[in-house]
Amino acid sequence: MKIGQVSKKTDLPVQTIRYYETQNLIKSAGRTEGNFRVYDSKVIDQLEFIKHCRHLDLSLSDIKRINELRDNPNAVCEEVNELINDQVKMVKIKMKELRHLKTQLEALTDSCSNNQKVGDCGIIKSLQECDC
Amino acid sequence: MKIGQVSKKTDLPVQTIRYYETQNLIKSAGRTEGNFRVYDSKVIDQLEFIKHCRHLDLSLSDIKRINELRDNPNAVCEEVNELINDQVKMVKIKMKELRHLKTQLEALTDSCSNNQKVGDCGIIKSLQECDC
DNA sequence: TTTAATATCTATAGCCACTATAGAGTCAAG
DNA sequence: CTTGACTCTATAGTGGCTATAGATATTAAA
Numbered sequence: 001m002k003i004g005q006v007s008k009k010t011d012l013p014v015q016t017i018r019y020y021e022t023q024n025l026i027k028s029a030g031r032t033e034g035n036f037r038v039y040d041s042k043v044i045d046q047l048e049f050i051k052h053c054r055h056l057d058l059s060l061s062d063i064k065r066i067n068e069l070r071d072n073p074n075a076v077c078e079e080v081n082e083l084i085n086d087q088v089k090m091v092k093i094k095m096k097e098l099r100h101l102k103t104q105l106e107a108l109t110d111s112c113s114n115n116q117k118v119g120d121c122g123i124i125k126s127l128q129e130c131d132c
Numbered sequence: 133m134k135i136g137q138v139s140k141k142t143d144l145p146v147q148t149i150r151y152y153e154t155q156n157l158i159k160s161a162g163r164t165e166g167n168f169r170v171y172d173s174k175v176i177d178q179l180e181f182i183k184h185c186r187h188l189d190l191s192l193s194d195i196k197r198i199n200e201l202r203d204n205p206n207a208v209c210e211e212v213n214e215l216i217n218d219q220v221k222m223v224k225i226k227m228k229e230l231r232h233l234k235t236q237l238e239a240l241t242d243s244c245s246n247n248q249k250v251g252d253c254g255i256i257k258s259l260q261e262c263d264c
Numbered sequence: 265t266t267t268a269a270t271a272t273c274t275a276t277a278g279c280c281a282c283t284a285t286a287g288a289g290t291c292a293a294g
Numbered sequence: 295c296t297t298g299a300c301t302c303t304a305t306a307g308t309g310g311c312t313a314t315a316g317a318t319a320t321t322a323a324a
Binding site: 045049052053055056057066069070072073074075076077078080081084085087088091092094095098099101102104105106108109112116117118119120121123124127128 | 177181184185187188189198201202204205206207208209210212213216217219220223224226227230231233234236237238240241244248249250251252253255256259260
């Protein structure tokens, strides 16, 4: 199987698959005479795994670490658990930030009374004042 | 006033101030004989304005646009309002994504029953299955 | 006055996870 | 035998900084 076919099956851009190779997340089975990458079907599962992890916003280095642990089934599960918990923490922090952001932005839009002229715009006035 | 003093007053790294200059968000009033940037006090307000906007996660190009409109007080307010509304929309989308993420990640941690061994780890098993 | 410390300068590279481009080579169908 | 689709490598760009190296400038202490 060549890279284009892998791309179609996984719905990942060809470039991305090559990029994952440079990051040592996957390996091709070898090359053709013409230097084209050849893959066996195993890579589809690997890429789907990566996709799933990326969907959870795990970093490529986290994914790499999880892969290393997967290859070593006697390893202790704790590290994977910590990794996911850290991710949950990060997501919670980001959500909190966004909630704050939303509040501030909505206050801004409320301060625009459609005055038409920028010189009278409540938004710009508000941006000039500091409420941090 | 030299850049170090501006940095202290605004609590922005010197590098960042220079970076904002390369992006045409601010200008120095000129240079000393020794080629050091010189600023007048106006720049403090400008940087505080930028800080405030960045705090709202507005992009530097958005900030630049707002500045252009500010310099032209007869411009129509609508564009600023749209810009902020778009930002609110983006924030809402991101929040939605994060809520989804959080749900999935928390389901994952629940599936780790502290089995100790990676080979039995519910998290890794779950990551292998696709529930998209 | 010398010297040492501090501040500033430019230019460049790194971060992350891709994405896009250029230019060259490979391969299959008509 | 040519056309077009595919693949290859290498490189640059994205955003908003941050960090570094190496040079120059200024200030304070000895």
